[in-house]
Amino acid sequence: MRRSYGFCPHHAHIALKQQDAFGIGIIYADLLKNALSLISNNQWQNPKTAAQHCPACKIAIKSTERFLDLMLRHFPETDFQQALQIAEPLCWKHFSQLVALSQDPSLRRQIIDWELKKLQILQTTLAEFLRKQDYRFRQEGFSQAEKNAWLRAMEFFVGKLKQP
Numbered sequence: 001m002r003r004s005y006g007f008c009p010h011h012a013h014i015a016l017k018q019q020d021a022f023g024i025g026i027i028y029a030d031l032l033k034n035a036l037s038l039i040s041n042n043q044w045q046n047p048k049t050a051a052q053h054c055p056a057c058k059i060a061i062k063s064t065e066r067f068l069d070l071m072l073r074h075f076p077e078t079d080f081q082q083a084l085q086i087a088e089p090l091c092w093k094h095f096s097q098l099v100a101l102s103q104d105p106s107l108r109r110q111i112i113d114w115e116l117k118k119l120q121i122l123q124t125t126l127a128e129f130l131r132k133q134d135y136r137f138r139q140e141g142f143s144q145a146e147k148n149a150w151l152r153a154m155e156f157f158v159g160k161l162k163q164p
Contacts, residue, residue, distance in 0.1 A: 005092055006031050006157035016154075016161055022133050025126060025150035032123045032153050035092065039116055044096055068098050075107060088152065089118035091159050122156070125149040 006028060007015055015024055038044040074080040090098060095115050102108040126149040132140055155161055 001027060002031065002034050005035075006154065009158045009161075012154060012158040012161055016151075021150045022130070024154055025130050025133075028150060028153035028157065029123070029126050029130060031157055032119060032126065035156070036116065036119055036123060039112060039119070044092075044099075064094065064097070068094065068101055071098060072102055072107065075111060084114060087118075089115050089122065089156060091155065092157050093159070119156070122149060122152055126153050 006012070035044070089095070095111075099108055099111055102111060125143075125145050129142065129146040129149045131137055132142055132146065151161070
């Protein structure tokens with residue numbers, strides 16, 4: 001699971017249909033811990049996408065490249081930084097691509113630090129979700145962020161998923 005960064009999007013959709021938030025939460029808690037370690041130690045790699053690209057996929061790839069280029073250009077701006085405060089972390093694939101595209105070491109460090117901060121918050125929230133699965137702590141209830149932390153962790157690795 002670590003080598004593949006979790007499920008592919010197709011199998012993530014299948015797993016999502018099983019409605020096993022606790023099981024998925026355990027898998028993605030481990031993957032998040034591993035990702036944080038890799039990012040902190042500058043040891044990540046772009047997830048390999050083995051695919052023949054259809055024409056629509058080629059257009060999507062070009063759109064992503066334009067988006068990431070725009071993000072790089074605007075990342076240092078104050079307005080953009082303020083918008084990032086409420087944003088979710090980038091998914092693993094787009095984070096890796098963004099860092100690979102950044103030529104400025106200072107900007108690259110800013111991007112990495114921002115992603116680490118967002119992932120650490122997600123990791124803490126997911127840990128609370130998992131802790132509260134224990135019968136001894138169920139009466140504490142879940143915050144909205146805790147309720148979907150397992151899903152957001154999964155989406156970090158596979159991209160945005162549609163709810164079943």
